[in-house]
Amino acid sequence: MSLNPVMLAARFLLELAAVASFGVFGWRAFEGPWKFLLVIALPVIAAVVWGTFALPGDPSRNGQARVAVSGSARLVIELTVLGGGALALQSAGLPAWGVVFAVLVIVYHALAYDRVVWLLTHD
Template structure:
């Protein structure tokens, strides 16, 4: 299921990039103590959601089992938010590149996407 090593590496880098984008957005859009809450809190919340709500049978444990469609929506939602925060941080070219890489990843993972839609 979309397990080619290059695609898995791309997915990992996209996940890290999404967390970094959220942290940078939190830094740039706030001041004072709230800046630190957002810098650490937004990526931590996103990572917790990513790790907690999983489909049984997808690699890794499923602490909270969810249907495949919900998992796919969670993943796409987090990547879409990361793309949006890059765009709002005036990193327009980076936002387009990030978004395009997300689309390419899901095209290369078509078998996993189809599997998730059946779960």
């Protein structure tokens, strides 16, 4: 199920939205020069973490890992970045968007249960 092109596209859109959410947080939650630094730095940090740590052989990615981690560690990273996007929206003063994003992340992972199980069994 999780390798279905529609599910892969949904996950990619969730990734993009999470990264963008960190930028929104940086813009709305801070003032002065920090605002301009964080609106760029927070999304870059989230994207680097997302792209760097991977489970080798992950069929939903290119199968390669710059830094190899266990399946459970990768699941924690994914939930932290995606859930962090929802929390970032909430903290940026956009609670409705934060809730909507959190629900989308939960629904995606419920539908992609095969990926969650696969990650948990590849430690």
